[in-house]
Amino acid sequence: MADFKRWKEQRLSRADGSRKGSVDEPIAGIVQLLNGYDCFCTTSSCSGRVVVLEQPPLPPTAEDTTGFEIKKQNCTWxxxxxxxxxxxxxxxxxxEATDDAIFKFEPFVxxxxxxELQDAQLLHKVAIExxxxxxxxxxxxxxxxxxAVRSTHCLEVPLSQKGKLMVSEEYVDFVxxxxxxxMEENLKRIDRFYSxxxxxxxxxxxxxxxxxxxKEENNTMDSYRRKKKSKGAKKDDECTSPGKIRGLESEDETESNLNIFH
Structure with missing residues (x-):
């Protein structure tokens, strides 16, 4: 608990490293709500965006050791x-494009x-629903x-090649x-998630x-019962104490003897 809290304070004290430099307005309430709890710390976020970016074409052999195409670098937004x-x-x-341009929609992330794992499970359940x-x-x-809160309703469409528009403006409008x-559906889901x-x-x-x-009430009742039981046992001891009984018998015998010799 202490280690996580200390790490969280250090994390949140750092400057926002995103391109924008601040949390997107549609999800500011979510980020604030989560960071208000000791068990959560938001590390990155985006409310969802529409982008047009320019990517230089990859060389034919640009693959990593696992066989997957490496991520494209040097994108221009x-x-x-x-x-x-x-x-x-x-x-x-x-x-403004001189290379291949792509139109993308990226949902909330x-x-x-x-x-604790149970904290993550709570968020996961809310996100899925x-x-x-x-x-x-x-x-x-x-x-x-x-x-990670994510969805699958993304969109990615290439529009131009080497700066030349490859589709009609009508198709661009459709996309x-x-x-x-x-985006509208994305914002509705954000509202549902927040609520x-x-x-x-x-x-x-x-x-x-x-x-x-x-738990506190049960502890109080248990304490009360123990005290009551202890007090009751003490009274029983006083009533049945052999010493007390002998003392009473002695007084009775003495009184009887006095009456005989009176």
């Missing part, structure tokens, strides 16, 4: 928005380090527990409409508080 976009925005961005079906939990070799619909998360955490707090109160 021509446009990025976390809201609904327009065809004018996209076409203006494409005019959130990474949270959790102190809110529609983020690609969410998952990973546990590192040193016990580091990470919960943008699809992306905007995905469900608040409800789940409040329920857990109430449950923990009730359990603590019940």
């Amino acid at each position: 021509l446009m990025v928005t976390h809201q609904i976009c327009t065809i004018e925005d996209v076409l203006t961005a494409l005019q 959130l990474h949270v380090q959790c102190e 809110a529609g983020f079906r690609n969410s998952g939990i990973t546990v590192g070799q040193k016990g580091k527990i990470m919960m 943008i409409q699809v992306a905007n619909q995905k 469900s998360l608040q409800f789940a955490l409040e329920n857990r707090d109430r449950s923990s508080s009730s359990t603590l109160e019940e």
